Amino acid sequence: MREGFACHALSVDYGQRHVAELGAAARLAGLLGARAHRVARLDASIFQGSALTDAAVEVPLDGATAGIPVTYVPARNTILLSLALGWAEVLEARHIFVGANAIDYSGYPDCRPEYLRAFEAMANLATKAALEGRRIEIRAPLIDLPKAEIVRLAITLGVDPAMTVSCYQADDAGRACGRCDACRIRRAGFEAAGVVDATRYAKRNKPR
Amino acid sequence: MREGFACHALSVDYGQRHVAELGAAARLAGLLGARAHRVARLDASIFQGSALTDAAVEVPLDGATAGIPVTYVPARNTILLSLALGWAEVLEARHIFVGANAIDYSGYPDCRPEYLRAFEAMANLATKAALEGRRIEIRAPLIDLPKAEIVRLAITLGVDPAMTVSCYQADDAGRACGRCDACRIRRAGFEAAGVVDATRYAKRNKPR
Numbered sequence: 001m002r003e004g005f006a007c008h009a010l011s012v013d014y015g016q017r018h019v020a021e022l023g024a025a026a027r028l029a030g031l032l033g034a035r036a037h038r039v040a041r042l043d044a045s046i047f048q049g050s051a052l053t054d055a056a057v058e059v060p061l062d063g064a065t066a067g068i069p070v071t072y073v074p075a076r077n078t079i080l081l082s083l084a085l086g087w088a089e090v091l092e093a094r095h096i097f098v099g100a101n102a103i104d105y106s107g108y109p110d111c112r113p114e115y116l117r118a119f120e121a122m123a124n125l126a127t128k129a130a131l132e133g134r135r136i137e138i139r140a141p142l143i144d145l146p147k148a149e150i151v152r153l154a155i156t157l158g159v160d161p162a163m164t165v166s167c168y169q170a171d172d173a174g175r176a177c178g179r180c181d182a183c184r185i186r187r188a189g190f191e192a193a194g195v196v197d198a199t200r201y202a203k204r205n206k207p208r
Numbered sequence: 209m210r211e212g213f214a215c216h217a218l219s220v221d222y223g224q225r226h227v228a229e230l231g232a233a234a235r236l237a238g239l240l241g242a243r244a245h246r247v248a249r250l251d252a253s254i255f256q257g258s259a260l261t262d263a264a265v266e267v268p269l270d271g272a273t274a275g276i277p278v279t280y281v282p283a284r285n286t287i288l289l290s291l292a293l294g295w296a297e298v299l300e301a302r303h304i305f306v307g308a309n310a311i312d313y314s315g316y317p318d319c320r321p322e323y324l325r326a327f328e329a330m331a332n333l334a335t336k337a338a339l340e341g342r343r344i345e346i347r348a349p350l351i352d353l354p355k356a357e358i359v360r361l362a363i364t365l366g367v368d369p370a371m372t373v374s375c376y377q378a379d380d381a382g383r384a385c386g387r388c389d390a391c392r393i394r395r396a397g398f399e400a401a402g403v404v405d406a407t408r409y410a411k412r413n414k415p416r
Contacts, residue, residue: 086282123286
């Protein structure tokens with residue numbers, strides 16, 4: 001929006017463990033003045049095996065481990081970006097923004113800049129817009145930013161970080177567990193930024 | 209299956225005008241010995257504007273026109289292949305087969321070989337498998353075949369063409385309208401192959 005775009009916000013309900021992030025996205029989209037916020041619903045029961053969609057797999061609470069984490073959802077960003085590409089075609093939008101971040105957490109293959117460039121190349125062969133000479137651009141403004149910079153940017157842009165949800169297993173009220181990788185990395189970002197962490201934590205899991 | 213693969217079949221219910229093709233896919237997958245057949249459900253109400261998903265847009269019945277047809281669904285093959293990629297990761301499958309065909313009907317940007325190559329390149333950056341050195345291959349065995357060859361191939365492989373659905377607006381029993389582009393192109397394929405067209409047509413729309 002700071003760059004003058006008319007923003008249409010897309011969330012995807014793909015069977016993630018909690019829906020608190022969908023509510024948070026809707027509230028922020030409304031507050032910040034997005035033209036629209038839509039939720040695409042996908043029955044992703046085919047994506048068994050990820051801690052984020054499969055209730056039989058535990059979210060790890062003991063810190064980051066080496067390699068690709070069990071919270072990796074197969075082809076998730078590809079599916080999210082594909083849905084965004086479909087809506088972009090309907091809207092005749094030329095830019096798709098995605099919040100991928102490669103710095104603090106490089107275990108996800110589909111958060112890498114080279115992946116996003118390959119998606120963009122594919123998108124520019126996939127679409128009616130491309131056939132008609134209108135290029136689609138995939139932008140990931142957060143991709144190179146450390147979490148501390150993201151915290152500062154949010155505050156600069158008037159986004160209240162307390163309204164956002166990062167936790168892999170937030171409760172229905174959007175309160176974070178304080179223990180999963182996403183919570184640990186987020187909290188370290190607030191510390192590094194020198195900003196008070198206003199994240200709402202569930203009481204019994206409050207970080208010590 | 210002829211090449212020795214253990215086949216897992218995926219259909220997507222994305223709000224297409226009829227679900228007859230989903231039933232046909234399930235029956236054929238079972239008959240031909242697929243290990244599994246799954247239907248991923250996607251609420252694609254964001255994809256307004258295509259005759260295949262938007263009841264307000266009429267399926268054209270008066271023959272093919274120039275350019276991209278109104279039956280084009282935004283980013284459809286990208287979304288279908290992305291879902292297949294997600295399931296392939298879960299299954300640790302290395303090959304994804306898709307029925308795209310570029311010859312008889314070149315109006316769809318996402319049925320072109322260069323598009324499929326770009327999707328494959330993207331997939332090989334997107335996935336855990338790719339990070340671990342296992343390449344994903346996207347194959348479109350029908351891509352270069354005229355419809356007549358597809359009819360002959362089906363018969364050679366023991367697929368009863370009468371069990372398949374091509375029509376854009378088949379009725380619930382899977383009977384074809386005989387008038388939409390998909391019906392016209394399919395019928396021409398049977399004629400060119402010299403094979404009796406055993407397609408079940410809805411009586412009131414039986415081709416003259």
